Amino acid sequence: MKNTILIADDDANVLSSLQFLLEEEGYQVIPCQNQKQIAIEQARHSVDLIISDMNFTLDTTSGTEGLQLVEHLHQQEPQLPIIVMTGWATIDLAVASLKIGANDFIQKPWSDERLLTSIKTQLDRSSAERRANKYQQQNRLLMRENHPVNSGSIVAHSPVMKQLLNTLADLAKSNMNILLTGDNGTGKSMLAQHIHDLSQRHDAPFVSVNMGAISENLFESEMFGHVKGAFTDAKESRIGRFEMAESGTLFLDELANIPLSQQAKLLRVLEEHQFEAVGSSKTRQCDVRIISATNADLNSLIEQQLFRQDLYYRLNTIELRVPSLVERQADILPLADYFLDCFSKKYHRAKPALSSDAEAQLLHYHWPGNIRELSHLLERALFLSRHDIIEPDQLHLPAKNFGNRKPLANRELLTNKEPLDNQEANNPTNSFNGYNQHLTSEELTLEQIEQQVLKDRLNAHHGNVTETARSLGLSRSGYYRRINKYELE
Structure with missing residues (x-):
């Protein structure tokens, strides 16, 4: 993108010469003959640098108008580089202009090489300052939390996450x-x-x-x-x-x-x-x-x-x-291992392992807080563990999100079992207190358990969808997704 330079001089010949020189060098030029025109053009355009004469109409030699203009421009945009030019150069005038915001002082008639070098120097410096300011503000305002759930590699063993990542890889292009x-x-x-x-x-x-x-x-x-x-x-x-x-x-x-x-x-x-x-x-x-x-x-x-x-x-x-995490069963234990590894390194502690009962409890939990909840839970468990094995009691998972059922003691939760026949699955006499007695059985798959919990919990709350979703730790949209998934009415 071309840099835009605004040049201000009451002499039309000077403006024409400067415009020709700068456009030949690839700059976009905005010529102005008075201070009013400068204000108008500056409001219309994003200007990268200003070259201004020190004298306009008030007199011809003092530079007072130029000093006032430089001070005004610098107050408006402190980062905007300004080069001043005059045919009546004095050391005092040069020093005064630099003190109030000018970046360079060039005497007329100018040397093209000297002027172009000054322009490039000031544009490079201004660009570097803007980049530094941008990244400084970005780091200050948007510093990301140093937490594995935000900064780690993506764990994707489940088919649903593998498919999503493949789609994202295509879309990223x-x-x-x-x-x-x-x-x-x-x-x-x-x-x-x-x-x-x-x-x-x-x-x-x-x-x-x-x-x-x-x-x-x-x-x-x-x-x-x-x-x-x-x-x-x-x-x-x-x-x-x-x-x-x-x-x-x-x-x-x-x-x-x-x-x-x-x-x-x-x-x-x-x-x-x-x-x-x-x-x-x-x-x-x-x-x-x-x-x-x-x-x-x-x-x-x-x-x-x-x-x-x-x-x-x-x-x-x-x-x-x-x-959600419950839809990514194959990712739960790899994620748990990843978080334990990250937190062990972060806190300089030996990495503990999960017992088979603890693993089963992780697999059996509903995870209303999803991956974020899993990461915080394992960070806490790392400190609660007194040995090299994390047991279920050190996970402190809330019982309400197990559906009041006994956690599985092994990984049969992930095995493929035959579904309940329709008569058994829909028989209301099998329920007590809103939960089904089959939920304690190790013969059910996760999907069968989840279907039954959805039915019984809705019945327990007398068809109130909002209360049912809240009791399961789900949003309304999350609840309806599960209803549609299992084609439940």
Whole structure:
């Protein structure tokens, strides 16, 4: 992209000469003959450097107008490089201009080589400062938690995760926006990072922002940045998340939490690929890929007029659901081993093993908190274990998410058993207190157990779906997915 240079001089011949020289060097040039025109053009365009004469109409030699202009420009945009030029150069004038914000001082008639060298030097310095400022803000605001659930490699032994990763690998090569759905704690943020790492944008920044953590009145400032003085507490200019993610990927987590009043502003950026910082009239172009994630039912929110349908269509060029942990049975024990390995290294402790009973308990649990819950549980178990084996009592799994049944003592949970016949499966006389007596049997598969729990729990709550889902530690959407999976009415 060409750098834009604004040149200001009341002499039309000087403007013409400078414009010809700079355009030959590949710069985009904006010529101005007075200070009013400078203000207008600066508001219209994003300028990378200014070359300004020191004298306009007030007099011809003092440089007072030029000093006032430099001071004003520097106060507006401290990072904007300014080169001043004058035919009445003095040491005092040069020193005064540099003190109030100019970056270089060149005497007329100028040397083309000297001027071009100065321009390149100032543009390189400004670019380096912007990059440093961007990464400094990115690291300060978006520092990711040093936790294995966020930063580890992806464990995928289950068919459903292998299929998802294959799909993501193909999609990563494109620039289409991707919407990841699924329950909390399923690893959506890690998968978003994975997509970025596999994409052609992998050398550019990956910027993650939790939309639920941004208040409505700070939305524009956080996303688009602000200039100094834009509002009471704006003591310095600040770049927003879109600018941080330039040429890279912007991950919008907790998408459904974007206030309705701000959704139109986000839609405009996605449609037109441009935005303005708060307090600035300059339109900035942006080249950012959007990956978003939510555990909410966006279609339901659209029906309730809490989420814009046009924004939804912009974000879900492709929509993929991330499976919950109970749908990834083959991944539970490998994930547990991975987390124990990570936490053992982190805390410099010997890595314990899981007993067969502990493994069976992990496999038998419902995991309402998904992978995040598993990681925190094993971090705690590492410290509770006094030996080299972790037993079930050191896992402290809540009994309510076992469905009040005895955990299996072996891995027969994963074996293929014959399903119950329809008469037995639907016989209400087999239930007591909302749970089936067969749940203590080792003859049932996980799917059979889950089907029976869904039926009995709904019966126990007299058909109330919300209470049933809550008692199972599921969201409503998670509950309905399981109903559809087993073709239950």
